[in-house]
Amino acid sequence: MKNVRKIKTTITYILLSIWALIVLFPFYWMLLTSIKSYASYNGEYVPKFYAEHPTFENYVNAFTAVPLGRYFLNTLIFTLVTTGLMMVVIILSAYAFARIDFKGRAALFAFFLALMMIPNELVIITNFVTITNLNMRNTFLGLILPSVTSVFYIYLLKENFEMIPEELYKAAKVDGTSDIKYLIKVMIPISQPTIVTIIILKVIECWNAYVWPRLITDDENYFLVSNGIQSIRENGFGRENIPAMMAAVVAISVPLIILFLIFHKKIMAGVSRGGIKG
Amino acid sequence: MLPAILFLGVFMVYPLIDVLIYSVEENYNFASQVYSGYGLFNYSYVLHDTYFVQALKNTFIIVIITVPISTGLALLISLGLSSIGRIQSLFQTVYFLPYVTNTLAVGLVFMVLFKKTAYSDGLINLLINAFGGKSIDFIDGPYWAKIMVMCIYTIWVVIPFKILILTSALASVNEEYYKAARVDGTSPFRIFVRITLPMISPTIFYLIITGFIGAFKAYSDEVALFGTDLNSAGMNTIVGYVYDMLYGNSGGYPSYASAAALILFAIVFTITVINLLISRKTVTQ
Numbered sequence: 001m002k003n004v005r006k007i008k009t010t011i012t013y014i015l016l017s018i019w020a021l022i023v024l025f026p027f028y029w030m031l032l033t034s035i036k037s038y039a040s041y042n043g044e045y046v047p048k049f050y051a052e053h054p055t056f057e058n059y060v061n062a063f064t065a066v067p068l069g070r071y072f073l074n075t076l077i078f079t080l081v082t083t084g085l086m087m088v089v090i091i092l093s094a095y096a097f098a099r100i101d102f103k104g105r106a107a108l109f110a111f112f113l114a115l116m117m118i119p120n121e122l123v124i125i126t127n128f129v130t131i132t133n134l135n136m137r138n139t140f141l142g143l144i145l146p147s148v149t150s151v152f153y154i155y156l157l158k159e160n161f162e163m164i165p166e167e168l169y170k171a172a173k174v175d176g177t178s179d180i181k182y183l184i185k186v187m188i189p190i191s192q193p194t195i196v197t198i199i200i201l202k203v204i205e206c207w208n209a210y211v212w213p214r215l216i217t218d219d220e221n222y223f224l225v226s227n228g229i230q231s232i233r234e235n236g237f238g239r240e241n242i243p244a245m246m247a248a249v250v251a252i253s254v255p256l257i258i259l260f261l262i263f264h265k266k267i268m269a270g271v272s273r274g275g276i277k278g
Numbered sequence: 279m280l281p282a283i284l285f286l287g288v289f290m291v292y293p294l295i296d297v298l299i300y301s302v303e304e305n306y307n308f309a310s311q312v313y314s315g316y317g318l319f320n321y322s323y324v325l326h327d328t329y330f331v332q333a334l335k336n337t338f339i340i341v342i343i344t345v346p347i348s349t350g351l352a353l354l355i356s357l358g359l360s361s362i363g364r365i366q367s368l369f370q371t372v373y374f375l376p377y378v379t380n381t382l383a384v385g386l387v388f389m390v391l392f393k394k395t396a397y398s399d400g401l402i403n404l405l406i407n408a409f410g411g412k413s414i415d416f417i418d419g420p421y422w423a424k425i426m427v428m429c430i431y432t433i434w435v436v437i438p439f440k441i442l443i444l445t446s447a448l449a450s451v452n453e454e455y456y457k458a459a460r461v462d463g464t465s466p467f468r469i470f471v472r473i474t475l476p477m478i479s480p481t482i483f484y485l486i487i488t489g490f491i492g493a494f495k496a497y498s499d500e501v502a503l504f505g506t507d508l509n510s511a512g513m514n515t516i517v518g519y520v521y522d523m524l525y526g527n528s529g530g531y532p533s534y535a536s537a538a539a540l541i542l543f544a545i546v547f548t549i550t551v552i553n554l555l556i557s558r559k560t561v562t563q
Binding site: 009012013015016019020022023024026027029030033041042043044045046047115118119120121122123124125126127128129130204207208210211214215225226229230233234242245246248249252253256257259260264267268271272 | 291292293294296297300355358359361362369370371372373374375376377378379380381382383384386387388390391397398399401404434438439442443446495497498501505506517520521524525532535536539540542543546
């Protein structure tokens with residue numbers, strides 16, 4: 001009986017390790033390929049699982065032959081501004097829904113939630129036309145504006161705000177504290193874990209954004225990393241320079257992987273609580 | 279508060295109505311913004327477009343193959359995870375990694391692994407050769423080979439989320455039930471069917487429903503593997519068709535894009551309603 005159990009556990013461990021290998025292998029392969037030289041990569045009919053003469057020339061190539069640095073900077077600006085603006089918008093909205101009594105609050109909130117049902121694809125068509133007609137193609141404003149609000153995050157934050165006891169608010173009111181001051185001094189610090197989770201999830205979303213940026217930019221100067229990697233693939237280093245392409249892929253993936261390694265507990269808790277696929 | 283209403287109004291509500299209007303305006307010209315009348319011509323055009331039919335077929339194949347496999351596999355992995363004590367959280371963290379990576383970037387790695395070039399057949403083909411098979415070009419080759427890579431990559435991308443959700447669902451099943459069952463001498467398989475499965479059935483259905491919705495909207499994974507010109511690769515999806523109609527070499531037709539998007543919406547809506555009806559009958563509350 002005990003032996004059977006042991007064998008079962010061992011098999012479980014082996015199978016789980018195999019899956020871990022499947023998950024990690026693409027990451028290993030891109031790292032490996034990115035440090036092989038162009039000549040040695042193309043010389044290996046059977047690719048080697050290690051690099052004989054590791055080189056960093058591909059990384060130099062990735063940042064000089066194509067404007068990868070520019071893509072990075074654009075993505076960074078886009079991510080910071082979008083996330084920053086969105087936090088202001090959603091914190092104020094969640095506060096209004098959680099604490100301020102106004103006519104039709106419940107109805108308005110139900111309406112907000114109903115908006116979550118509308119598929120993004122429908123919305124994107126009109127947004128594309130709107131932004132185009134406003135002459136905001138190939139501008140940061142056009143890239144950023146449509147994604148500075150999120151019903152889902154307002155909902156998440158509102159739930160959190162509502163858990164803060166009403167008495168605190170009343171006490172603050174008696175002391176003559178203004179709503180804004182109460183929000184900044186009391187509610188935001190108390191809800192900090194949720195706010196941090198939202199920020200991280202939004203940053204990931206921004207870093208990986210592809211569809212909207214692709215529609216709204218065709219000028220390389222405004223490409224984000226996703227569009228950048230796509231244009232590198234299609235006409236970057238010449239189609240066959242795969243090591244340089246992999247160096248670009250590594251460079252793009254590293255920031256998020258570092259973010260994930262630092263905050264993996266928060267990210268996983270946030271995603272499982274939010275229950276949405278980014 | 280007010281800014282949120284403003285943003286949502288301009289970028290969510292207005293668009294929905296607008297798309298409906300676009301989809302019935304005939305011969306709409308984006309540059310001059312004129313149209314000849316109202317009618318259902320756009321829908322009929324889209325439904326008779328061979329590219330759309332191809333996209334519809336591809337999308338349905340993705341849905342039918344990837345949703346059951348990814349959900350089933352995620353369930354097996356989560357069961358394995360919850361049965362081990364040591365290094366469970368390490369495995370969990372590793373398994374979640376694909377969720378945070380840029381799918382466009384990692385898609386290129388899959389392309390390299392599967393692609394057959396003049397220099398090398400690619401790692402996967404060498405593996406196939408080792409088992410006595412013949413090399414296939416998975417990226418520019420036969421249709422079924424392209425579908426296969428696409429499904430493998432899609433599963434690789436969507437499974438981290440499912441594993442995470444299922445693992446936490448399994449962890450929240452009350453330990454007392456298992457203890458009681460073990461005292462009664464119930465077999466592990468019976469425990470799984472009679473206790474575990476009913477307890478986590480709401481989560482499974484939630485994942486199936488969101489899985490269907492997500493798979494119907496497949497697009498960027500295909501771009502990552504086959505490039506932006508999905509029509510000529512024969513690998514377009516409905517969402518890809520919508521965007522191609524909107525912008526790019528074949529773009530400039532918001533009416534066709536709107537009609538296609540609304541057809542997609544109708545399909546997803548119908549399937550979600552069916553899913554919900556089934557789940558109401560089978561899920562243990």
